[in-house]
Amino acid sequence: MKDRLGWFVSILLFILVLYPLAAVIIQVLLPGVFFGNWQLGNLSLLLEIFHRPLWQKSLENSVLLGLGTTLLATLLGGVLATVRTNWSFPTAKLLDGAVWLLLITPSFILAQGWVLFAAGGGIAVNTLGWNWVTGFVFQPAGLIFIMTLSKFPFAYLSVHAALEWKVDQLSHAARLSGASAFTVWRTIQAPLIMPAVWAGAALVFMDTIGDFGLPASIAAVYRFPTLPYSIYSAIYTSPIRFDMAGVLSFYLVLLIGLAMFVQFYAMRRSRFDFLSARAERSAPKQAGKYRLLLTTLNLMFLAVVIGIPLGANLLMSVFKTQSAGFVLSNLTLDHYTDLFHSSSVLLRGLSHSLMIAGSAALLGLLLGVCVAYVLTYSQFRFKRTIEVFSIVTLAVPGVVLGIGYIFVWNQKWLDSIGLLLYGTPWILVLAAVAGAIPVITRLMVGAMAKVPNSLLTAAQLQGDSFTSRIRFILVPLVRGALLSAGLAAFGSSVFDLAVNSILFPPNFLTLPVTINKAFEDLDFGYASAATVLGSAVVITIILAIELLLRRKEAKI
Amino acid sequence: MKTNNKRWLGTMLLTGLVALTAACGNAGSMENNTAANAANNQGTASASPETQATEPATAADKGTLTVYLNDFDAIIAPLFEEATGYKMEVVVGNGAEIMSRVEAEKGNPHWDVLWIDAMPSVYGLGVKGQLLDNWTPNNVANLTDFAKGFLPEKPWYVPTGAHAAGVIVYNKDKVKDEDAPKTWEDFSNAKYKDMIGMADPAIAAPAYPFVSWFFKEKTMDGAQAFFGSLMNNGMRVYPKNPNVVKALAAGEISIAALQESNAYSMKNANEPIEIVWPAEGAPASVRVAAIQKDTGNPTAAKAFIEFLLDPKTQQALIDNGDESYFQPSVDGVNAKEDRAADAKLVAADASWASENEAAIKQWFADQSVK
Numbered sequence: 041m042k043d044r045l046g047w048f049v050s051i052l053l054f055i056l057v058l059y060p061l062a063a064v065i066i067q068v069l070l071p072g073v074f075f076g077n078w079q080l081g082n083l084s085l086l087l088e089i090f091h092r093p094l095w096q097k098s099l100e101n102s103v104l105l106g107l108g109t110t111l112l113a114t115l116l117g118g119v120l121a122t123v124r125t126n127w128s129f130p131t132a133k134l135l136d137g138a139v140w141l142l143l144i145t146p147s148f149i150l151a152q153g154w155v156l157f158a159a160g161g162g163i164a165v166n167t168l169g170w171n172w173v174t175g176f177v178f179q180p181a182g183l184i185f186i187m188t189l190s191k192f193p194f195a196y197l198s199v200h201a202a203l204e205w206k207v208d209q210l211s212h213a214a215r216l217s218g219a220s221a222f223t224v225w226r227t228i229q230a231p232l233i234m235p236a237v238w239a240g241a242a243l244v245f246m247d248t249i250g251d252f253g254l255p256a257s258i259a260a261v262y263r264f265p266t267l268p269y270s271i272y273s274a275i276y277t278s279p280i281r282f283d284m285a286g287v288l289s290f291y292l293v294l295l296i297g298l299a300m301f302v303q304f305y306a307m308r309r310s311r312f313d314f315l316s317a318r319a320e321r322s323a324p325k326q327a328g329k330y331r332l333l334l335t336t337l338n339l340m341f342l343a344v345v346i347g348i349p350l351g352a353n354l355l356m357s358v359f360k361t362q363s364a365g366f367v368l369s370n371l372t373l374d375h376y377t378d379l380f381h382s383s384s385v386l387l388r389g390l391s392h393s394l395m396i397a398g399s400a401a402l403l404g405l406l407l408g409v410c411v412a413y414v415l416t417y418s419q420f421r422f423k424r425t426i427e428v429f430s431i432v433t434l435a436v437p438g439v440v441l442g443i444g445y446i447f448v449w450n451q452k453w454l455d456s457i458g459l460l461l462y463g464t465p466w467i468l469v470l471a472a473v474a475g476a477i478p479v480i481t482r483l484m485v486g487a488m489a490k491v492p493n494s495l496l497t498a499a500q501l502q503g504d505s506f507t508s509r510i511r512f513i514l515v516p517l518v519r520g521a522l523l524s525a526g527l528a529a530f531g532s533s534v535f536d537l538a539v540n541s542i543l544f545p546p547n548f549l550t551l552p553v554t555i556n557k558a559f560e561d562l563d564f565g566y567a568s569a570a571t572v573l574g575s576a577v578v579i580t581i582i583l584a585i586e587l588l589l590r591r592k593e594a595k596i
Numbered sequence: 597m598k599t600n601n602k603r604w605l606g607t608m609l610l611t612g613l614v615a616l617t618a619a620c621g622n623a624g625s626m627e628n629n630t631a632a633n634a635a636n637n638q639g640t641a642s643a644s645p646e647t648q649a650t651e652p653a654t655a656a657d658k659g660t661l662t663v664y665l666n667d668f669d670a671i672i673a674p675l676f677e678e679a680t681g682y683k684m685e686v687v688v689g690n691g692a693e694i695m696s697r698v699e700a701e702k703g704n705p706h707w708d709v710l711w712i713d714a715m716p717s718v719y720g721l722g723v724k725g726q727l728l729d730n731w732t733p734n735n736v737a738n739l740t741d742f743a744k745g746f747l748p749e750k751p752w753y754v755p756t757g758a759h760a761a762g763v764i765v766y767n768k769d770k771v772k773d774e775d776a777p778k779t780w781e782d783f784s785n786a787k788y789k790d791m792i793g794m795a796d797p798a799i800a801a802p803a804y805p806f807v808s809w810f811f812k813e814k815t816m817d818g819a820q821a822f823f824g825s826l827m828n829n830g831m832r833v834y835p836k837n838p839n840v841v842k843a844l845a846a847g848e849i850s851i852a853a854l855q856e857s858n859a860y861s862m863k864n865a866n867e868p869i870e871i872v873w874p875a876e877g878a879p880a881s882v883r884v885a886a887i888q889k890d891t892g893n894p895t896a897a898k899a900f901i902e903f904l905l906d907p908k909t910q911q912a913l914i915d916n917g918d919e920s921y922f923q924p925s926v927d928g929v930n931a932k933e934d935r936a937a938d939a940k941l942v943a944a945d946a947s948w949a950s951e952n953e954a955a956i957k958q959w960f961a962d963q964s965v966k
Contacts, residue, residue, distance in 0.1 A: 092962065093962040094962050159843075159846060159848060162846060272799075273798050273961065276692035276695075276799065277692065277799065278695050278716070278804075278953060279720060279954050280695060282700070446697070450700075450701055450703065450704045452704050462701075541689055542693060542696065542697060542700075544687070545687075546662055546687050546706075547685050547686070553689075559838055564838075564842065
């Protein structure tokens, strides 16, 4: 049974992720293979990364940005999650909300917000008179700083989920034996959450080196080419070089492989399924005299991570012209009324995007749970391979996946079996599922790691069926993670520009395409207003679902 | 052993799929492509919920005309339907996205007509045999003498208009009129240090026609020296023209080489900028329309090309379009009133620009990281 599930998952991942990705990377070897041409490509291209100034610089920058961000964001996310689980203080819920907001907001919007804030004529300099901001942000350390503030949610969520249940008897035993609070933390509590920390770190690393939005937006002010940026220019520069994109993608995949290897090596001995019948849901203590301090710090933190990037976008959406700045006569709501204009394509685009993201979240959740189950409980021999391919789309830029999807789903023979999906909305759903799998799988694996196999085996020994074991034991225990995973997948697919712009079918505009089009037509106000409206709708939907389903959970 | 067999399954599956892919690609190129395309178009029509059912306009056409374009997406379909009765579908994106899709779809194209302001790239498609080359529209007779100069050696495409890929733009609040640059050579003047910006030819579609003219005029070495001196003078290279606009508006730069429509939109939005048309000419970006070689909808596609070369159409694009600042390609059309009367456009010829595209763009890409 488990083996069958393993194969089922493997085949789906193969179709959704591996095959399209391989289709791009194989362009290095056989550039014409999808057009019936078996000519060998130029393999020396593989080594050019060490000769071409742009590529070399891109690789260096990607590694630097990835490592720096991983270190800082994991630290930040871990500390925040620990504080949040241990103490309750006013505004703590806002922190959770901010984390979700950052997770689903596409990086190009965050990065643009930072640019609007920190650039030469930006808000920091013009309105606040902080001239040092520009120099501070537009240098490698500054970019790592911004990246850290955008990517820490991965580490936060991972650690926060791991702290959801606690088994106090271990700590109590240690304290009874005379260990100090710090020793208990160092030798018991910290090691128990290490798998979650590593998982969070791996996610941060991969999402950072695969990020295109930040280098693209920053490039306007400060040159910082990364691998995804160079891939983008290989694909989007005529003459179009899919083989070059293949080479660079190959190195990206290599980097992910390395990261996974490190994670695997570090976690070799650190898997503890500690959740037993004695486990209890952790409830934060009142912060007491630190209440005010924590609240203040939290609000200041939120002002920086949310206030700056999203606030800058919000300001843009009510400005008549950008250069006139923040004065009363320059404020307008016209951009918002434009959105609801009868000829506006925005609302149709938004409904398309919501439909696609919704289907993708549901399908992705089904597949993600199966993947996580195989990874956590089965003896399936290709588990490691599945793990790699369940995460690879996080780091591979959407546009590479998009091109791969065209190669794969636009072959003539597919038409005879009715599967010529390129040119239909289904291709967007498939690509969105592929894009959502890493986050769903990681969150689910993190949650399942705490549910010992013995709980499931016990039920099996009593003759319980596979489906009811999943339904009555596993799902209730990981319910919070299921909800989080589904919502994260939904939120992030709505704005996925790269995949959308290359795959959308004729007359089927989606929200990110519409926003991007407005930007290119210089309707910055309209683009910002559309972003704000889209985000508001998505957040409302997420909050509504949260409220509806979490309530129910509390009753149980 | 059961599991040993399974180990091979994945390998076999991969090999099989790749082989199948290649085999089908082969067969497809030899078969009658019209049939495949037709089926494909119908597939698109039935699967896409937005598509309205349409009757084939004539016996020859198998589906609805699909046009890939980068501008005028909002107004062109109703105009075309009103003028000819044909329905059409558009796929809109920036120049790079559209060309990338065209390239990736090479084995099974979904487009019938490509209408885009990237003449060198479309020329490249013609050389590679992806464009219909045995038909010349009647309305070619309407072309102005200037536009006739852009017709390629085979009838791969027709020009439908040209706009400046770069004009000189400066911020009136920061630069006095008498101090403003008047020619491209002025850009290397030390008094403009750290004040100038332009779009990146390796990313922005109109930026390549802009730089290619310099490379043709000054030869490769001369142009490299020229742009090298601009970069040493602190010129900033932004990914795309809208980024240049933002930088100008935000005051990061005060002078720019900016695409024409972007420049006039800024002016119309009351940004404090002035536009200068250099006397030696502004490098042109030419918008061309081409038909896909194996199109399933030749009748509608040809009607669309004739329609684009109709003075009434071009006048409508100028009066109502989003990229309305351009020089029309046919006689009897009036350009925008506020477009400079002395606007002089110059362009490197498409075959030269197409051949040297990779080398020039790579030079810029590598230059930017030094």
